[in-house]
Amino acid sequence: MPTDPTERVVVPVDPAGADGPVEVAADVTGTGPVLLLLAGQSLGPATAAGLADALPGLTRVVVHTRGTGASTGVPGPAGWTTTLFAADAVVVLDALGVARAHVHGFSMGGRVAQVLAARAPERVDRLVLGATGPGGAQEVPCDDDVSRTLRHAGSPAGRQALADLFFTPAWSARNPEVAARFAPTGTPRVRRAHHGASTGHDGWDLLPLVRARTLVVHGGDDRLTPPANARLIADRVPAAELVVLDGARHGYVEEFRTQVAGLVGGFLA
Template sequence: MACVTSPHEFNSTEKIIHANGIDLCVETFGSPTDPPILLLAGGGPAAMLWWNEEFCLRLARGSRFVIRYDPRDSGRSTTYKPGAATYTLPDFANDALAILDEFSLSKAHLVGFSLGGGTCQLLAVRNPDRVASLTLMSTSPVGAHPEETDDLPAPPEKDDEEFGMILPQNWEDPDEAIPFLVGMARSCAAGSLQAFDEEENTALARRVFNRSINIQSFMNHARLVFVRWSRESLPKVKAPTLVIHGTADSVIPYAHGVALSKEIEGASLLTIEGNGHELPRGVWDIIAPSILRHTAIN
């Protein structure tokens, strides 16, 4: 399925690559001669834009070649009708490998948030030779539904309105879609000690809406988030691993990050006190230098 021209804005610095029978939209920061970092976003519509340009530039200024991209069903990458997608987490992992191939990278440092962290785990197990290091942020060893486990708590229950899930009747209407996207971000930040920046999140939601081929298609990501990940494979992960998790994460509770740090041999845990399921500016001074130190290992 080809990536068609969005009816909204297009960032001319982005690049469409063709791989695995689909189109993937990517953008880079920094010099290709520097150690590469591939950023993998969580499930949702923001995709590459979730990784703020200024955050990417902080990493690039630390002599890193930073790559961010839109996964399937988000942004300017290939989208499917809601409910019609058949891809799996291994498909997401293969897409990440295709991006490395596009830039002739034998391996890269992987930084994954939430669902992106699940993709990183799979890559580290199946393709260890392509993974220089792992940074797993606000993610889990099992995915979003840990009912089968006794030791990992489920997210606190929220009603539809609280979780921002009163769906737009018309996804093409920015007056419906943009407040919905802001509501999702606000819900993910619930309980955080960081003040929710309404203005910045509204501006981000508007950019996400304007560059998305089909904003509604991100809901297909649930097929990956709500399928149990392979926790039993974690002992196979040999890549140097840094786990970053906020104590106020109301989407994937902090205990999931603790479990990851214990079940991946040699992993270290960076606890962000009072942070939610988010990457707000208030924690960049902690997280960006930590990633740069961790990715300096090889």
């Protein structure tokens, strides 16, 4: 458990935008170099907090993506994009007075991190891309049955099937409260906007622009985002190294937390 007190900051990011007033929240814990953590599609901040707690010696800033956690936002007709989410992250860093930070993006948060690192390279020190893909035509797609699970993730059966994509059943049975954190959050409208942002992402031309030293981490048994995507990213980013975790599914950040904390902590150090 974390011993450092956590402060929540709430930042106005788009007071007069097309989607109405939007505030983005972030939970700030610890002292030291700043690590910005970006969560996955429709996932709340608790999905990033576990790994953050396992990385002492850093100031961990867990962003609540629009429509999740304590962040507000009702998507308009144009929907949301990873570019918009990256701009929100920059506003959070500005509000905290942070010029440059390490960045950890998980799943859709990894897509957001790609945009941030490519378009604002001066803001990113080291970059960790976890369980994510490049998007666009180059993305290696998931199987059709996985796509069906995602479409029905709001039903009880769909939530269980989604949990099995994130974690091995035995681990989920031993850690039900942790596994439950990875259920989709937000209203149906917000979930659709997050899905549109993730599926609309195309980072192929952005990846060669990333100048930060980059660690790509992926589960070897990830069916939600097939691990071939990790190789595509690692080959495309100029200064990237790749680690594939045998036996890990999409939610490796929790099921393999101790191992991942060692990897990420060592990389950021």
